Structure formats: C-alpha cells, structure tokens
Amino acid sequence: MPIRRRARSTATSWSDEDHRLLRAALAKLDPWSFWTVALEPGRGADYAVVGTTGGFAIAICGLEGYLEPEGDRLRIGSAEVAGFRDVKRAAKAVKGSLSDATAFTDVEPMICLTRAAAGVSRTVRGIRVVRLDDLHLEISSRERSLDMTTARRGAEALGPVISAVPRARSEDDEEP
Secondary structure (H helix, E strand, C coil): CCCCCCCHHHCCCCCHHHHHHHHHHHCCCCCCCEEEEECCCCCCCCEEEEECCEEEEEEEECCCCEEEEECCEEEECCEECCCHHHHHHHHHHHHHHHHHCCCCCCEEEEEEECCCECCCCEEECCEEEEEHHHHHHHHHCCCCCCCHHHHHHHHHHHCCECCCCCCCCCCCCCCC
C-alpha cells in the first residue's frame, strides 16, 4: 500500500488526479535521460525515477493547505505530514534493486506536494520535500552520476517504465 501522508488515523489513498499531476510533472524530464517506474503498492513510495543524475524514490502528498515546518515535523493545515520512515525504506529498497542491475547510484527519498502551497524545497529528516512545480528541476539539476544506458537498465529492472521516449510507429502498427 503506498504511503499516505494524512493524519495517522485517516490514511486513505491519494486520488488519481494526484498521480496524474505527478506524472505530468515527471514528463517534463528529458525522456532520453530519465525513466519513471510506478512502484508496487506497499513499497513506501509511489514512483521511482532513474536517470543520469541518479535515483529518486518519490511519494505523493496530496494534502491541501500551506506547508508549515515545526522543528523536524511538517504540517499542512491541521494534518501532520507522515511516512518519512517508509519513504526512506523505499529508497533503500530501490537502491538495492538498482545495485542488483549493476546501476550503482544513491537514491534520494522525496515527498512531492501535489496540492499544498510551500516555499522552497527543504530537507526534513533526510527526506527532500518538494513542490510539484519544482520536482523536475530538483531531479535534473543534480550532478550526473550514471550514463544513459545504465540508468535505463536500472529503471527497467524496477518494473515497466511509464515515461520513456515513445517508439516510432511502424507500418505494422494499427491506427488508433
């Protein structure tokens, strides 16, 4: 079951709209350098991105309101943002899967705020918390750590890639 960052007693699934918003933000990444994989429910994060700048385990936070830091905690409205340990655990699992595919790189755990208003991106308890609009810049502006072939192989080892370069149509393809 994916991480749900709501009040602990009311954990529910984020809407399809939150997933669509996140996938649209990830579509801004260079399709020749970054590959996105939807992670299985229960992995602790919703998506993994592997690219030339490394690996990223991304969990969605669809709470609405303004992000307010309180020490090492975050609140959006009256709800506390939770699931930090689970996102770290997911990043560790993704790193292990990438290592098995000989794509040796660090995996940054991230929480993406799809609906909340927030200032600049920040790191809280080892997790990078980013606004939806800044997500592609956070991922693509890192220092290169993998070549394209290794990054693609690593992403494919995690599961079916959902945002790759569309293949060229051939004469055998059926018309839509």
